[in-house]
Amino acid sequence: MGGQLYVCGITPYDATHLGHAATYLAFDTLGRVWRDAGVEVVYAQNTTDVDDPLLERARDTGVDWRELAASQTDLFRSDMQHLRVIPPDHFVAVTDVIAPIGDAVATLLDTGFAYRVETPDSDVGDDVYFDVEAAAGSTSWHLGIESRLDAASMLGFFTERGGDPERIGKRSELDPLLWRSARSDEPSWPSAVGEGRPGWHIECTVIALQHLGRPVSVNGGGSDLIFPHHEMSAGHGTALTGETFASHYAHGGMVAYRGEKMSKSLGNLVKVSELVAEEVDPRAIRLALLTHHYRSDWEWFDDDVFAAIARLTHWVEWAGVAVDGSGETALLAELRAALADDLDTPEAVAAVERAARSGGAPTSVDLDAVDALLGIDLRRSTSARS
Structure with missing residues (x-):
């Protein structure tokens, strides 16, 4: 297939x-x-x-x-x-x-x-x-x-x-x-x-x-x-x-950005390369974008990057106490179900957030799932904006 x-x-x-x-x-x-x-x-x-x-x-x-x-x-x-x-x-x-x-x-x-x-x-x-x-x-x-x-x-x-x-x-x-x-x-x-x-x-x-x-x-x-x-x-x-x-x-x-659709013709751009040059962890940029459903129209605010960095930092700390695992975990099942529903990345992000706040240690399967399905590798330390 x-x-x-x-x-x-x-x-x-x-x-x-x-x-x-x-x-x-x-x-x-x-x-x-x-x-x-x-x-x-x-x-x-x-x-x-x-x-x-x-x-x-x-x-x-x-x-x-x-x-x-x-x-x-x-x-x-x-x-x-x-x-x-x-x-x-x-x-x-x-x-x-x-x-x-x-x-x-x-x-x-x-x-x-x-x-x-x-x-x-x-x-x-x-x-x-x-x-x-x-x-x-x-x-x-x-x-x-x-x-x-x-x-x-x-x-x-x-x-x-x-x-x-x-x-x-x-x-x-x-x-x-x-x-x-x-x-x-x-x-x-x-x-x-x-x-x-x-x-x-x-x-x-x-x-x-x-x-x-x-x-x-x-x-x-x-x-x-x-x-x-x-x-x-x-x-x-x-x-x-x-x-x-x-x-x-x-x-x-x-x-949108500053009230209008982000476009080259208007010049109201937030550029990936400029955020990276400011030492924003690219994982945080990805995470910020994944919190919005792909079909939705939405507006970027400058503070969004700080919220994403804070969330990523919390997730990386949670990943730091991971234990070995095998087979489908509850989180993996939740991620698959969310993404099978018209690529519902906001719900997938919420599922990881719930797991990170639950107090339980993730398994290696959970970290692999976040990496493979959301494209976010939690096994590295967080680099923040300087």
Whole structure:
């Protein structure tokens, strides 16, 4: 039995903030639960190392876009390592799959699921768009199949999240870009559909189809990816293969800070790397995030880190009197039950807290369970913020 997991990755133009971390911890927890149940996990994730926000940041800062993408990707991976997120089996940069993406777009053109739109500002060819109505009429996919949004909400999110509903020449205002034909001031690559670079949604489709079985067991990401990204990626996948793209979709909630959603565009970020640089124990950061259910929207407060450090310190002291054990313990059973219930990490954390406050000594099985399922190793001493 296998679990095929695809989680949409970062656009690497700024450091990992706690909103990102919460999402990747959620799917790390899913992978841990699957492995504990004997499921063989295959996990793929992309990094969008060429995209408009990255190129804009590079221009604004005077840094080469490739250097910016490489440095921020390295920092992201370092942050994930600090948080003990088990790395994907396939961590794929979009710039490494340009040719397969171009081939997929060519296939969509050949099968009538894509079309070209006249592009006067490109000297080498026209942009290519996905035809949502053609896909809805000829496949099992249609708009709303996953998002369940009404037309007005779709249009609002499409506009807000990188879409171009007013583009002249499009057949439908919700048709997404598949391939952006080369412009003189942008990076581009040769492909089966001409010189250019990929649109956003098709990249995840192609990477998932390359590395995972069909359908993908779970396609995950933040809730801001439900529409258009996940819905359009699914449409591309179904149009390319004739099969359902993913069996299940799961989305992490948004994390706010100082009253607004934490985001790069607003700049109200609490960064994992900065907390680590301040000598906050990464286990405390992980523990703080796990106290919130992955689907909930919540707000980070600066004092949260101190509460997490205090809790971690108490847990480590409790772990220090552990005795040998074997077989399933009451705590292990509680952790499994909580996480089997839609990854209820707050209840799992509460179960450990109850055990630590009970006055009884934990067993080695209990410590192994906290390590394996919650990703928190209690056998090390606590390092606190200096």
